Amino acid sequence: MKPNIMPVSLGNYPTPIIKLERLSKELGKSIYVKRDDYSGIELSGNKTRKIEYSLGEALSKGADTIITCGAVQSNHARATVSACRVLGLDVHLVIRTKYGKEPEGKEGNNLLDYILGAKITYLSEEEFKNHNEVIESIKKSYLSEGKKPYLIPVGASNGVGTLGYFSGYEEILTQERNLDINFDSIVCTIGSGGTFAGLWLGNEIHNKSKNIIGISISEGPDYFKEKVQNIIKEISIYFDIDFKDILKKSESSLDIVGGYQGGGYAISTKEERDFIEEIALKEGIIFDPVYTGKAFRGLVSEIKNGGFQDSENILFIHTGGIFGSFSYHKFDS
Numbered sequence: 001m002k003p004n005i006m007p008v009s010l011g012n013y014p015t016p017i018i019k020l021e022r023l024s025k026e027l028g029k030s031i032y033v034k035r036d037d038y039s040g041i042e043l044s045g046n047k048t049r050k051i052e053y054s055l056g057e058a059l060s061k062g063a064d065t066i067i068t069c070g071a072v073q074s075n076h077a078r079a080t081v082s083a084c085r086v087l088g089l090d091v092h093l094v095i096r097t098k099y100g101k102e103p104e105g106k107e108g109n110n111l112l113d114y115i116l117g118a119k120i121t122y123l124s125e126e127e128f129k130n131h132n133e134v135i136e137s138i139k140k141s142y143l144s145e146g147k148k149p150y151l152i153p154v155g156a157s158n159g160v161g162t163l164g165y166f167s168g169y170e171e172i173l174t175q176e177r178n179l180d181i182n183f184d185s186i187v188c189t190i191g192s193g194g195t196f197a198g199l200w201l202g203n204e205i206h207n208k209s210k211n212i213i214g215i216s217i218s219e220g221p222d223y224f225k226e227k228v229q230n231i232i233k234e235i236s237i238y239f240d241i242d243f244k245d246i247l248k249k250s251e252s253s254l255d256i257v258g259g260y261q262g263g264g265y266a267i268s269t270k271e272e273r274d275f276i277e278e279i280a281l282k283e284g285i286i287f288d289p290v291y292t293g294k295a296f297r298g299l300v301s302e303i304k305n306g307g308f309q310d311s312e313n314i315l316f317i318h319t320g321g322i323f324g325s326f327s328y329h330k331f332d333s
């Protein structure tokens with residue numbers, strides 16, 4: 001089943017699937033990780049698959065300038081800049097910082113935005129509430145210069161970006177055949193919902209009965225259920241099939257787990273950092289403090305508390321985020 005839009009090619013696929021041997025023994029289940037953190041365009045994690053479709057659409061519309069937005073350590077914003085540099089496109093970021101100023105000491109993703117020469121408009125937290133208006137006015141000024149701007153929303157979690165994880169799901173099906181494993185559950189982090197929505201849709205369109213489980217790292221499950229339903233509605237225009245039953249099912253059967261967001265978006269607690277260190281020591285794999293560290297901790301806690309009874313083989317998607325770690329200097333306190 002192919003969507004009616006061509007992605008640009010930026011990633012290294014298929015990304016590897018590895019088994020966490022020691023953790024699997026400890027939990028009595030086979031825990032696998034799909035290394036989408038290795039996806040490409042300078043370790044852009046899940047954003048690579050999404051941006052391939054967003055930029056595919058942008059190019060099909062003749063765009064030459066990409067505008068997107070996010071927090072100062074946004075993986076998505078930095079991934080967009082990397083991708084635009086690979087393709088020779090202009091790029092303009094709208095970035096939220098505490099006081100709307102350019103950070104003095106650059107670090108993590110913001111440092112890479114700088115190295116990659118991104119044009120950046122900084123907004124304060126207050127100003128960012130109206131970022132859509134700011135983006136519209138930036139778009140207008142490009143149009144008046146005769147440029148062709150294209151907007152990508154936060155996290156590329158709209159219909160078109162989400163196609164990246166529909167095709168990511170198909171990649172997993174092929175890997176299952178090659179590895180001779182059946183994954184009972186596929187688990188991912190939910191930050192803005194696109195990764196989860198794409199995997200869920202893949203499972204529906206391919207008529208599989210895997211559990212697709214998202215673990216939220218910011219808002220609660222009700223917020224994201226509605227958001228994911230809206231993404232699924234938006235994505236329907238990219239397929240030549242009837243979405244009626246799929247949309248109906250999305251109203252009742254989205255499996256989104258809350259309770260692991262800790263202090264909230266990008267706030268990392270000591271327990272969470274200890275967990276990241278524990279897994280790094282045990283398996284040599286590094287999860288990030290904003291997204292995957294919280295979600296993987298959620299997965300392990302759920303299993304320890306008796307969840308995932310019906311699952312023998314569990315696949316967690318490592319969606320990336322390594323550069324975010326470099327802005328947490330006090331990892332050990």
Ligand SMILES: *Cc1c(COP(=O)(O)O)cnc(C)c1O
Nearest residue numbers: 191192193194195291319320321
């Ligand atoms: C953006 C991001 C996510 C969240 O993905 P969504 O599709 O927005 O839910 C998860 N992990 C990492 C590392 C990210 O950068």
